[in-house]
Amino acid sequence: MTIAAAAHARDEIERTIRNVPDFPKPGIQFKDITPVLANARLFAAAVDLLVAGHPPGSVDAVAGIDARGFIFAAAGALRLNAGFVPIRKQGKLPYHTLEESYDLEYGSNTVAIHADAVQPGARVLLLDDLLATGGTAAAAVKLLRRIGAEVVEVGFLVELSFLRGRDRLAGVNVRSQVIY
């Protein structure tokens, strides 16, 4: 994709993302990406943007975060001729797992990965739909590193920059396509 085409695609994606106020709780502005997914051209463009700069063969796996991250990571893995690795909510993966917990505004969350998801030294691109406070992505990076992966980049379709999620991802390459 040329630089101009990429900029145009980002604009179109931004205009297509639907803002849903007060979902799932009062005060949250939910960024609904389903209209982007439903548009074949924009879905393909979103995947192309997320994997841009990573030639096929340059990463061993694309990891996605439960659940919307799976959509982009699985499609990106096919584009890059790489494997797909799910990072799931606690209690979903059937084999030996490693877990990481992180704090939320109220309570905490736990994500998990299969202990043998990648070989030590594997180069992994991590994708999710949206970077908010960064807790989820930071926990996912920790899991990947604990199983010996090299996290080459963490990519997001959307970043809510006012929540400063990048601060929790210090020391990782972070790239977002649409920034609010």
Ligand code: AMP
């Ligand atoms: P965080 O750990 O705070 O960075 O939250 C990131 C995760 O929560 C992502 O997997 C998003 O899918 C989801 N998320 C958080 N805030 C929003 C929002 N405003 N709109 C849509 N998804 C969100």
